[in-house]
Amino acid sequence: MAAVTMVEAIRQALSEEMERDPAVVLIGEDISVYGGAFKVTEGLLNKFGWERVIDTPISESAIIGAAVGMSYMGLRPVAEMQFIDFLACAFNQMTNFVAKSHYRWGAPVPMVVRGPSGGGVHGGPFHSANPEMYYAHTPGLKVVYPSTPYDAKGLLKSAIRDNNPVLFLEHKFLYRRIKEELPEGEYTVPLGKAIVRREGADLTIISYAAMMHTSLEAAEKLAAEGISAEVIDLRTLMPLDKETILASVKKTSKLLIVHEDTRTGGIAGEIAAMVCENAFEDLDGPIQRVTSLDTPVPYSPPLEERFLPGVPDVMRAARELAQY
Amino acid sequence: MAAVTMVEAIRQALSEEMERDPAVVLIGEDISVYGGAFKVTEGLLNKFGWERVIDTPISESAIIGAAVGMSYMGLRPVAEMQFIDFLACAFNQMTNFVAKSHYRWGAPVPMVVRGPSGGGVHGGPFHSANPEMYYAHTPGLKVVYPSTPYDAKGLLKSAIRDNNPVLFLEHKFLYRRIKEELPEGEYTVPLGKAIVRREGADLTIISYAAMMHTSLEAAEKLAAEGISAEVIDLRTLMPLDKETILASVKKTSKLLIVHEDTRTGGIAGEIAAMVCENAFEDLDGPIQRVTSLDTPVPYSPPLEERFLPGVPDVMRAARELAQY
């Protein structure tokens, strides 16, 4: 099998799920004839027709709202946000209608909301969002943010089959930058399970999405300096895989969390609190964070570069922690 | 001076600021003739007229949007959400237009968004929101959540005079339940400053809004058991008063954070991470959290009671921590 990009892996997941289950339909802006702003749904119109690849007006609240309605009818809609930033326009529907449905009145909402997320491509303040914490902080939603084509495909399939609303974030920096060979047959990757991408002994680095690659690169370089970093890819942010995190912290006794989301209120805080609660005695050093700045995402390349965490930032923090 | 409720204190702040500065105008649903759902703006129409107490259609995005526009003209609008839950309907305007304005193009947005927040009054899933972390996590916004009439008045005045957008949360459980005598003359309470409500030696309890009273009550009872708890009222969540927090943690070596917001992604995590980073060596026990459940706010009284943290929950956690 040829290696595929993340875009292709996601497209495969959609296509295979639609073939498998006629209840799976797509809804979003410019997803049919055009195949979506990032061409993720390209070709699906021809395969599945107008009734299953539904173009909408520029109405994010209507997209999310209609998807909920469809899910009540037993369908499994996958809604695309042209950029995940625009989910802000449907925030009320997501956090109040979708998230609370099952708890309030026992109505499950088996839908997926997916879209290009993250920075690093000079998208500026409105095309670079990492909105994971708005939604991970909202009880009732699951949040997935894969870092590889393999995971993207397997996790999206699980998300579609899940009986709960899943926010599926696709880092646009990774869309076409990495390729991976995928297995022939059908496979899934379970939601809620982190993965140890690299074993290590001196400290644990937790990350996800694009920063997972930054962290891995840093870990490679740290190894050359004699620092052995274990790297965990969260993959799913909600529910959080506490077991994998705690097991690693117990092993390395030191924890560094790296995320592209802004610092204050990012998931690093949640992980820090969780680890304090469950493995305080195991910690041999202060939990550290490497994150983006607490600012909007700036446009100009030098600014965005400063905004985003880089390999040197991770290395610096890891070194300090290792030496602690 | 007679003791006044929080509603009255807030009304005084609005009235005095409007008298002081003709640039201060109010905008919201049913705030004029009716005086607002909680009667906070009662009487202000008669005093300041229709041009300054602006009723709107049921359009939260228009309210926030119009307020930004007004602020660009040098006004200082104070927008009321009938319930803060409905700010979800203007989430995009708040997080993308309002929050990023100054950073992006140097246009300050001197506006306040205020509204009744919090649970404990059987308001159910859509009238009990504690949305602080959605906004504290958004760079560019300040977030205030007072616990007393005195603070509410002084902080609202500061918020109105601030050159930045401030989300001013008013806990509806406290609206009329506590009274306080206010000073005769004009005073303000600065944004970004926490206050030590109770000195203590054995552990620090950080809280705000309604939970501050729960924490204080617990502290009193703990004192009877021989446990001396210091209680900090954050008052402002963004910017966070790190100094006051760290000073207290250095003194007591133990930290318990109590909030009514749901657990995962609540501000306790942020504080835990910040304290780990800055005072790890001072900690003599795991940072603990007492929070609401990770669920929507349920309606029925026994459910809401279980959902919300109570005095016994705080005491239990404090006892454990003190004995650690």
Added chain:
Amino acid sequence: MAQTLSREQHLDLYYYMRLNRSLEERMVRLFRQSKIVGGLYSSLGQEGISVGTAYALEARDWMAPMIRNIGALLVKGCKPRDIFTQHMAKYTSPTLGKDGTSHFGDLKTKHIVSPISMLGDLIPVLAGVGIAGRYLGQKIVAMTWIGDGGTSTGVFHEGMNFAAVQRAPLVCVVENNQWAYSTPVKRQVPIRNLAERAKSYGIASAIVDGNDVLAVYQAAKDAVERCRAGDGPVMIEAKTHRMRGHAQHDPAEYVPKAMVEYWTAQDPIGRYEKYLTNAGLWNEKKKAEIDARIERELDEDQKFAEESPLPPAELAEQGVFCDGCHEIKARWERPVEEVTPPRCSIEMDGWTVEDFGQLENIETEKMESVAVSKLAPSDQRSENVSGDAKSGVRSGGQKNTGAKSPARHPLRKGKN
């Protein structure tokens, strides 16, 4: 036409309106006894709308109520005990006490979607229900209600526009009760008839006397048939009045006394009783029978509710996620082969762009004498109102360029 209703059906309408009212009257008493948790909204005077519209639905159809649509819930098969227990936050309520008021639904049998408090959100949700129903071949109609105030929300607009583009089988009933909380409709919406808004979505609309249950039923029936035939959404504006404050806590001092008096005389139940009598559709005895039945049912259900326990505290922790507690299954009423490859690659009617824009259609006079007609002077502004003030239905403005004849299923052409 009203004539098509049988005597029994006529009496049904009375039964539901009266049940609605008596139920709410009891709840006011319970509220005063502090047995109601949270707020209590009244639909006094608006029963004809809830009952008349919902009565036009079939069992397979879907609906989602708003706060003043208890009548619609009753018509759709909910029992007074559902309403009592919801308002008392009891464990026996449809939501087990997790939510209150009319915030409940039933996906399996009654086909009711629970509302949320945020106004307008139901419009796109019900559009989605309708579109899904069409996709599954179910031939259902989805109905929901919104207030005059609710039409100001952005999501109302997005939902209506999307439904219109999709020609979804959605009936949107706008209850213009003159007030949104304390805000009179003229300060909420700067037009006379809310049904005007239908035109901006190119869909059909009707304006109806909301206090005339038969007129309401008729308009709803027409709308439902039109939807079921695949002709797209319909908006019905029902004119009425909110006879109480926004909720129990609101004395509604901002409502002119004379306005209340005027509308009291228009009471939909009073008017309908007179009609039934004049039309010889019942007599005193029959009425007494129905009223007695209602009291019996209410007695029983109120007792049930009052004696029901509150939920156990642990319940608060349960049910955020569906962990296998529900089986999710679409009810297919068309062959799934139609929607799976290779047969699903169908063409859609009306997508291809056949015209090049409307430049030819607008007055493009020679540049030299460019004379765009001037804006009407401001004092003529209100003369040009062409609002159809009649009770009746207007066809939408949709121009069906290209389509040969209105397709039943607007998304399919030829093929299957």
Added chain:
Amino acid sequence: MAQTLSREQHLDLYYYMRLNRSLEERMVRLFRQSKIVGGLYSSLGQEGISVGTAYALEARDWMAPMIRNIGALLVKGCKPRDIFTQHMAKYTSPTLGKDGTSHFGDLKTKHIVSPISMLGDLIPVLAGVGIAGRYLGQKIVAMTWIGDGGTSTGVFHEGMNFAAVQRAPLVCVVENNQWAYSTPVKRQVPIRNLAERAKSYGIASAIVDGNDVLAVYQAAKDAVERCRAGDGPVMIEAKTHRMRGHAQHDPAEYVPKAMVEYWTAQDPIGRYEKYLTNAGLWNEKKKAEIDARIERELDEDQKFAEESPLPPAELAEQGVFCDGCHEIKARWERPVEEVTPPRCSIEMDGWTVEDFGQLENIETEKMESVAVSKLAPSDQRSENVSGDAKSGVRSGGQKNTGAKSPARHPLRKGKN
């Protein structure tokens, strides 16, 4: 009327349109040289709208552009260097590189509000600007633009409705360029003329040939005057075509070739050049002079931009909050005593409810013969279209119940 424009003004319009186009042509070249950061949008063929509308504004007026309104920015006093540097994300740009494209503004002198990417958000913001201007006594007008696609957003609806209720001095220019990204207008909005939507807000509207800069200017001028006079918002629909893909990356294969050809012939600059020649308003020499001036200016500003540095990295950390860097001051053009107690307790026109609802106005026939006119059968649906296809202005549907005469300042009555 176009006649009221002087020769110089006529040439101004040409200058700005040509400047707009030549500037964008250069940016396309810069884009191909990878000197542009991020995406590049084209307003090719739509220059007449940006220029014609903005030209109707005075210096004191406010505006907020959308992605295809570089022409409007130029008219309002921005320089080509602002556009170049913004697109190249340079430190010398109005936003210092923090944001790009036309995402910049100027509160102090040019009165421009920066847009954000989320479509529709500017409508309520500019309504707020207009209302604040009125409050301050400034007699300003606020103008903004939106695409056919943007009218589907909820915030567009909320903003227009709020502006209408407030009778804010807001001019909303709807650029109907037939496409929203890949979506043709008929799949976006199920009506023929977007100006129909004005009716649902009870405001005045005009439909104009967007490729006729004089017609655009005239409509805008009328709208601006109307707004300034206190007569409330105006919506102008300008029919045009997006001549390139959504942005540089989009080859727009979904646009029929013939459509592009048709509209190429309608090029607004070509048409206007012909007009100027026929009307004897210029000659070859004058044209050459203007074109040369434009090239000169563009050369200079492009050079400036290319030679400008990128911002220093540290800038990324600065400016989230305003910490005393700005002095915020309202520009009062009326006595503040008017708005401070006791003089500000003024009454508002049109709030009190004088009627009791519209029941009398709708056909309330006797119950016995209830006969709500039936919904038009589906095959007559498209006949009833009463759309005004003319280029012209329609008065809004607002019914001014109560108000004696249209108030200049709709919020004030008597007193001051």
